[in-house]
Amino acid sequence: MTTLPPGALTPSVDRTGRFVDLVKSLPDETVVFADARVLRLHRDVAKSLSKRTVIPLTAGEGLKSLATIERVAKRLSGVSRSATFVALGGGTVGDVVTVIAHLHKRGVKLVHAPTTLLAAVDSSIGGKGAVNVGDVKNALGVFHGPVETWLCPKFFDTLSEAQRREGRLEAWKMVVTLDAATARRWMKKTPNDLALLREARDLKEAVVRTDPYETKGVRVVLNFGHTFGHVLESVSGFSLRHGEAVGLGMLCALDVGVDLGLTPRGVAEAIEAALPNAKNARAVLAKLAKVPVSKVAKVLAADKKGSASQLRMVLLEDLGRWRTVGVDAKTWQSRWTGSWRA
Numbered sequence: 001m002t003t004l005p006p007g008a009l010t011p012s013v014d015r016t017g018r019f020v021d022l023v024k025s026l027p028d029e030t031v032v033f034a035d036a037r038v039l040r041l042h043r044d045v046a047k048s049l050s051k052r053t054v055i056p057l058t059a060g061e062g063l064k065s066l067a068t069i070e071r072v073a074k075r076l077s078g079v080s081r082s083a084t085f086v087a088l089g090g091g092t093v094g095d096v097v098t099v100i101a102h103l104h105k106r107g108v109k110l111v112h113a114p115t116t117l118l119a120a121v122d123s124s125i126g127g128k129g130a131v132n133v134g135d136v137k138n139a140l141g142v143f144h145g146p147v148e149t150w151l152c153p154k155f156f157d158t159l160s161e162a163q164r165r166e167g168r169l170e171a172w173k174m175v176v177t178l179d180a181a182t183a184r185r186w187m188k189k190t191p192n193d194l195a196l197l198r199e200a201r202d203l204k205e206a207v208v209r210t211d212p213y214e215t216k217g218v219r220v221v222l223n224f225g226h227t228f229g230h231v232l233e234s235v236s237g238f239s240l241r242h243g244e245a246v247g248l249g250m251l252c253a254l255d256v257g258v259d260l261g262l263t264p265r266g267v268a269e270a271i272e273a274a275l276p277n278a279k280n281a282r283a284v285l286a287k288l289a290k291v292p293v294s295k296v297a298k299v300l301a302a303d304k305k306g307s308a309s310q311l312r313m314v315l316l317e318d319l320g321r322w323r324t325v326g327v328d329a330k331t332w333q334s335r336w337t338g339s340w341r342a
């Protein structure tokens with residue numbers, strides 16, 4: 001019988017409840033890496049950790065650096081290999097702690113306690129963690145799966161509406177690409193955030209189970225909306241939130257799919273009407289598309305999704321049916337300089 005090492009990509013156990021209750025089940029040797037803002041906003045949570053080792057972190061893209069890893073590693077010298085690390089925070093805390101859990105003594109057990117809807121729906125599943133190097137996002141990364149993920153809806157009470165929308169957009173990404181029946185049901189009546197995140201998590205878990213290390217061409221579906229999402233995030237000078245950018249990127253992918261005759265127009269229109277993008281999404285897209293195509297090509301070249309002259313994009317053939325397609329420069333550029341800019 002083989003014993004799997006900490007971080008092996010087995011499905012994590014999801015537990016729903018209050019953080020202050022769930023935390024009681026942690027072993028003595030636990031290090032909680034906590035978003036400092038979350039500790040300030042949720043005093044009961046901070047109190048429940050008063051006897052634990054807590055390393056507060058300032059969330060944001062700036063946290064995702066090798067400097068953070070080194071700074072934190074210096075505080076972990078006495079911590080053994082059988083310790084459990086808890087990532088209490090949004091996607092940036094989750095990404096960094098995943099890397100630290102992978103590297104500390106060659107791997108320790110990890111628990112995710114996502115505090116943003118985006119992290120609960122997306123980044124806490126699948127075991128990916130990464131740091132940025134210079135302005136290259138997620139340049140160095142690892143796979144290190146959690147043993148448990150705690151879904152504590154009370155955290156979402158202190159998110160802004162824009163942050164909640166980001167999480168919902170990622171959830172919609174999962175259903176429109178992976179599950180036509182659920183997408184149609186959501187189009188009739190969108191479930192509440194907890195139900196939405198559970199259904200979306202199940203869909204992502206299934207993808208990750210099929211293609212844990214992104215070697216079978218299945219996990220790539222999770223990139224729907226990300227090709228132009230990353231471009232828009234970058235050309236906005238990162239003033240656009242990741243989830244919002246992906247929401248706009250999904251509109252781009254639908255447009256390109258329609259242009260190529262792959263996505264039926266009616267399907268694209270139904271999805272666009274259902275997506276919880278900001279009301280002025282098309283106007284934001286048009287404004288960002290004023291950036292010259294040459295700059296966009298540079299961003300695309302630095303990204304990992306093919307070259308600017310032949311992009312690999314995830315496009316929809318129908319609700320719940322997707323394909324990766326090589327998109328030539330003429331197709332995406334005519335949209336960029338044409339209707340996205342109008």
Ligand SMILES: NC(=O)c1ccc[n+]([C@@H]2O[C@H](COP(=O)([O-])OP(=O)(O)OC[C@H]3O[C@@H](n4cnc5c(N)ncnc54)[C@H](O)[C@@H]3O)[C@@H](O)[C@H]2O)c1
Nearest residue numbers: 037059060090091092093115116118119123128155158159
């Ligand atoms: N590993 C993956 O598979 C994966 C997938 C998608 C996204 N990501 C990464 O996730 C990151 C984005 O995640 P994010 O949006 O959660 O970012 P984040 O961690 O920076 O959180 C955003 C902001 O929300 C605050 N915050 C967190 N929880 C809060 C709460 N409950 N109430 C109030 N404020 C709260 C944080 O302090 C921060 O200011 C990006 O770096 C992205 O690359 C990773």
